[in-house]
Amino acid sequence: MxxxxxxxxxxxxxxxxxxxxxxxxxxxxxxxxxxxxxxxxxxxxxxxxxxxxxxxxxxxxxxxxxxxxxxxxxxxxxxxxxxxxxxxxxxxxxxxxxxxxxxxxxxxxxxxxxxxxxxxxxxxxxxxxxxxxxxxxxxxxxxxxxxxxxxxxxxxxxxxxxxxxxxxxxxxxxxxxxxxxxxxxxxxxHGHRHVTVNVGEKGLAWRRLRVSGTPGHGSMPFGADNALVKAAEVVRRLSEYRPNPRLGPTWTGFVDSLSIPAELKSAMLDPERVYDAISTLPVPQARMCHALTHTTISPNVAEGGQKTNVIPDTVDIEVDIRTVPGTSYDDVKAMLDDALGDLAPHVDVTDLQVGVAxxxxxxxxxxxxxxxxxxxxxxxxxxxxxxxxxxxxxxxxxxxxxxxxxxxxxxxxxxxxxxxxxxxxxxxxxxxxxxxxxxxxxxxxxxxxxx
The missing domain is CATH 3.40.630.10 (Zn peptidases)
Incomplete structure (x- = not known):
């Protein structure tokens, strides 16, 4: 035809x-x-x-x-x-x-x-x-x-x-x-065209984090072991955690194709400077560049509590974790432990969906x-x-x-x-x-x- x-x-x-x-x-x-x-x-x-x-x-x-x-x-x-x-x-x-x-x-x-x-x-x-x-x-x-x-x-x-x-x-x-x-x-x-062919994809390391506390009456919150309050701190720590970047040949090729100043390109290829360099980009571009270079941790679902006047003893947080190639199961565990710090003993972590990059x-x-x-x-x-x-x-x-x-x-x-x-x-x-x-x-x- x-x-x-x-x-x-x-x-x-x-x-x-x-x-x-x-x-x-x-x-x-x-x-x-x-x-x-x-x-x-x-x-x-x-x-x-x-x-x-x-x-x-x-x-x-x-x-x-x-x-x-x-x-x-x-x-x-x-x-x-x-x-x-x-x-x-x-x-x-x-x-x-x-x-x-x-x-x-x-x-x-x-x-x-x-x-x-x-x-x-x-x-x-x-x-x-x-x-x-x-x-x-x-x-x-x-x-x-x-x-x-x-x-x-x-x-x-x-x-x-x-x-x-x-x-x-x-x-x-x-x-x-x-x-x-x-x-x-x-x-x-320079007028040179670059066509992207995706040769790989990040891995899945979705986790459910169960935060435990002690139930009690909502009218007496002083000193309470409130699972929701601890869960809020867990979410904050996860959202602020910075895994180390991984800058491989795929990232180098991507940066080379960008129309950006030479100094910015140099910074984006430097593990010590890449995060700050990405932060200077427009938000849509920065999101993609960050995801291409880092394991990402995004707490997206939280469920817990039974009634307005009952201090919750359990809150579940579902976390979308996407791993860069070369990241192992144990690496993800170490990242979560590092991010949670002293709260780690209060959090029970289970797998939701797991797949290697x-x-x-x-x-x-x-x-x-x-x-x-x-x-x-x-x-x-x-x-x-x-x-x-x-x-x-x-x-x-x-x-x-x-x-x-x-x-x-x-x-x-x-x-x-x-x-x-x-x-x-x-x-x-x-x-x-x-x-x-x-x-x-x-x-x-x-x-x-x-x-």
Whole structure:
């Protein structure tokens, strides 16, 4: 098909997937990804592809399609896109968040609007269109090419990628995997373009901290052993604690791509000065830079107390801890003990969710292929290895020794600030040019890597 026709297919498929409103609020019953699974299955079967369907929980379906390779020893590639989206606050939107409208903005740029347009239905749909086009064209690769439309990414993959690897690994395992979070670009002061490909992501070390006290009557608080008062101090200490930075090659590449003064760059590469240097940046940029260089500790939920006139004896605090690569379980324990100080004996710590940070190397054929296909659109562009500060399903591949990247290819208008503002934000949308670039990107990579 022509590039224009493929782009039209991607736009239409993206619109439908947005309209299916597969909203994952973290509960077992949410998501209803079966709607997007139905859409993708119908789309793939229209090209004569056999589609496998897997349903960990009723309504939480994932689909897998495969173009089998001729050489069992050749490398295989999985194009993985999740089908669920996060909830919305409709009052903050200028348009229906599930309308999937195609809108021409004031600058004449066509954009598809809706929840998931950035995260990550744009890639899920463009991957599907690329995969189907290859199948229709009679593409017969040496290595297997797999399409994986997966449920439940937005809540950690329990009913999606994690479940699939536990129950049906043969359906989705591949030497290489491409999925979300990458592809935006920046141009430095010398006019050189840097395109981010995320090669790793931080680990999860979520903890529940139970703070204990002694119950009593609220009318006599003097000298009371109030668990809530102690919990407030625990929260304060956690929020002010500064773990040591970790400045590796990924951070160095990121700093080199920034258009900032040389002295600031020097400070951001110095472990003794990086925290203060980051503090001088605009808040949105500072948040990202801090998360890229530090294990972060964020107390986000507190529950306790029974009644207004009863001094509480127990308060639970749930803490979101994200670890930089190289941080062990014992390291997290040591950080918490250090942060809590003399309060540590009064706090019982239990695990909520634990997963090590993961990284893939860049000295391989997939990295070289991404670089080649990126430079077709952006000649002489440099790939910058990045780190995802949240979580993606790529980690399930990396944990098995596979190479997995968060990649993509966007139009020049999609820089990091634009991407970040729309990700999980109000008025989420993607320009049609980016959809066109991504579709051709997946086709080219597939042909080069497994063809």
């Amino acid at each position: 022509t590039e224009r026709a493929l782009t039209a297919e991607t736009v239409e498929l993206l619109q439908t997937m947005i309209q299916n409103a597969c909203v994952n609020d973290g509960t077992r019953e949410s998501g209803e990804e079966t709607r997007n699974a139905d859409t993708l299955q119908h789309f793939m079967e229209g090209a004569g592809l056999d589609v496998q369907r897997f349903e960990a929980v009723e309504g939480r379906a994932s689909i897998v399609a495969r173009i089998e390779g001729s050489d069992p020893d050749a490398p295989s590639l999985c194009l993985m896109g999740h089908t669920d989206v996060v909830p919305v606050s409709p009052d903050g939107w200028s348009r229906d968040p599930f309308g999937g409208e195609l809108v021409r903005n004031d600058d004449g740029v066509e954009e598809v609007w809706g929840r998931g347009a950035i995260d990550m239905l744009n890639l899920t749909s463009s991957m599907a269109v690329a995969f189907r086009d290859l199948a229709r064209s009679g593409f017969r690769p040496k290595g297997d090419l797999i399409y994986f439309g997966v449920a439940d990414e937005e809540a950690g993959g329990t009913w999606g990628a994690e479940w699939m690897f536990e129950h049906h690994p043969e359906a989705i395992d591949a030497d290489y995997c491409l999925t979300e979070l990458g592809g935006w670009s920046t141009v430095d002061d 993961t990284e893939s190397p860049t000295d391989n054929d997939l990295w070289d292929t991404i670089s080649k296909r990126t430079q077709i659109v952006y000649p002489d562009a440099t790939l910058v290895p990045g780190l995802v500060v949240g979580g993606t399903d790529a980690r399930f591949y990396r944990q098995r020794g596979r190479v997995a990247y968060g990649a993509g290819l966007f139009s020049p208008s999609m820089d990091f600030a634009t991407f970040g503002n729309r990700f999980h934000g109000h008025d989420e949308r993607i320009d049609v040019e980016s959809l066109a670039l991504a579709t051709e990107f997946w086709i080219g990579i597939s042909k080069d890597l497994v063809g």
